[in-house]
Amino acid sequence: MQRRTFTALGLAVAAFAASPPALAQSTPFKIGLILPMTGQQATTGRQIEAAARLYMAQNGDTVNGRKIELILKDDTSLPDTTRRLAQELVVNDKVDVLAGFGITPSALATAPIATQSKTPEVVMAAATSSITEASPYIVRTSFTLPQVSVALADWAPKNGIKKVVSLVSDYGPGIDAEKFFKDRLTFNGGQVTESLRVPLRNPDFAPFLQKVRDLKPDALFVFVPSGAGAAVMKQFLERGMDKAGIKLIATGDVTDDDQLNDMGDGALGVVTSHHYSAAHPSAANKKFVEAFSKANKGLRPNFMAVGGYDGMRVIYEALKKTGGKGGGDALLAAMKGQIFESPRGPVFIDAQTRDIVQNVYLRKVEKKDGQLYNVEFDVIKDVKDPGKTK
Numbered sequence: 001m002q003r004r005t006f007t008a009l010g011l012a013v014a015a016f017a018a019s020p021p022a023l024a025q026s027t028p029f030k031i032g033l034i035l036p037m038t039g040q041q042a043t044t045g046r047q048i049e050a051a052a053r054l055y056m057a058q059n060g061d062t063v064n065g066r067k068i069e070l071i072l073k074d075d076t077s078l079p080d081t082t083r084r085l086a087q088e089l090v091v092n093d094k095v096d097v098l099a100g101f102g103i104t105p106s107a108l109a110t111a112p113i114a115t116q117s118k119t120p121e122v123v124m125a126a127a128t129s130s131i132t133e134a135s136p137y138i139v140r141t142s143f144t145l146p147q148v149s150v151a152l153a154d155w156a157p158k159n160g161i162k163k164v165v166s167l168v169s170d171y172g173p174g175i176d177a178e179k180f181f182k183d184r185l186t187f188n189g190g191q192v193t194e195s196l197r198v199p200l201r202n203p204d205f206a207p208f209l210q211k212v213r214d215l216k217p218d219a220l221f222v223f224v225p226s227g228a229g230a231a232v233m234k235q236f237l238e239r240g241m242d243k244a245g246i247k248l249i250a251t252g253d254v255t256d257d258d259q260l261n262d263m264g265d266g267a268l269g270v271v272t273s274h275h276y277s278a279a280h281p282s283a284a285n286k287k288f289v290e291a292f293s294k295a296n297k298g299l300r301p302n303f304m305a306v307g308g309y310d311g312m313r314v315i316y317e318a319l320k321k322t323g324g325k326g327g328g329d330a331l332l333a334a335m336k337g338q339i340f341e342s343p344r345g346p347v348f349i350d351a352q353t354r355d356i357v358q359n360v361y362l363r364k365v366e367k368k369d370g371q372l373y374n375v376e377f378d379v380i381k382d383v384k385d386p387g388k389t390k
């Protein structure tokens with residue numbers, strides 16, 4: 001009896017000593033994570049959710065005594081749904097941060113809500129250059145299409161590729177890729193002889209590829225969003241375009257690590273430019289890939305996963321910097337200027353633009369241990385988004 005009283009008292013004292021000083025710190029810190037978990041962009045949602053949960057498993061679910069609560073919502077990649085969910089998360093759930101955003105229209109639809117409610121919007125996937133200009137509360141941990149497209153337009157003419165046809169998904173990131181690739185290739189003395197755009201929803205690549213075959217360029221430059229690359233690759237090979245002497249070059253969205261290994265040996269040799277490869281040879285990345293794979297039945301992380309993982313880190317570190325207190329403006333200020341080593345390499349959140357500055361790699365699809373990987377062979381360091389208008 002006596003011993004029990006003593007123990008209870010001991011626990012009470014310990015609990016008192018550990019109790020947080022401010023009341024705000026006893027309420028959970030809520031992250032509203034809006035992702036496409038179903039529909040055409042579902043692999044983006046699956047990758048980012050898994051990465052966010054991995055980050056929390058590795059770093060704990062409390063920061064400065066404050067419990068972190070992740071509230072996941074499926075927007076099926078329809079921007080009207082994204083906007084409604086963001087509104088509900090801010091008004092009803094009183095989230096401290098909005099995060100996720102699988103495609104550009106979803107990120108843009110949420111921007112006015114972030115601005116009005118002074119809630120940081122951490123864009124983990126969408127990659128049209130102008131997104132960060134849609135609200136001063138947007139911070140991006142993914143990439144931009146101009147950032148990666150320019151590197152390929154520098155590489156191509158030095159490697160015998162002068163005449164190119166481009167084929168992009170007909171919306172924000174595709175139009176960015178088309179423009180920045182073309183402008184840079186032209187500057188380098190090359191030529192984009194035809195710019196083709198394919199619908200984002202239910203694309204049929206066949207008629208476009210037939211046209212490319214007839215045009216016979218040195219190469220076809222492609223951007224399609226994550227999840228659509230395998231279909232492009234399959235149809236490109238089925239039509240014998242490679243045998244007809246047309247090279248496939250692309251942003252890394254096409255040889256997406258989520259699908260690459262199932263594309264078959266026809267993908268060997270395809271050169272892409274991007275900010276992340278699961279084969280990136282750093283200790284931090286090896287650790288990340290292993291832990292991600294172990295937690296997700298062998299799934300290989302792709303660039304979406306890294307955007308989600310780093311986005312969680314930016315949120316955690318910002319909350320730490322505010323001593324667990326949070327607050328939209330204080331969090332935003334603490335997100336700006338963060339520098340750290342990501343699984344992709346060194347990264348920096350530019351305080352001026354709130355966009356990510358990072359290395360861009362040239363990669364070639366190769367076989368390693370019987371598996372297909374994007375193997376990096378060159379790097380352009382610390383690339384800022386070239387698409388910013390200010």
Ligand code: DHB
Nearest residue numbers: 103104126127225226253
């Ligand atoms: C976007 C979506 C993607 O899946 C991708 O790979 C690149 C950009 C976007 O909608 O911004």
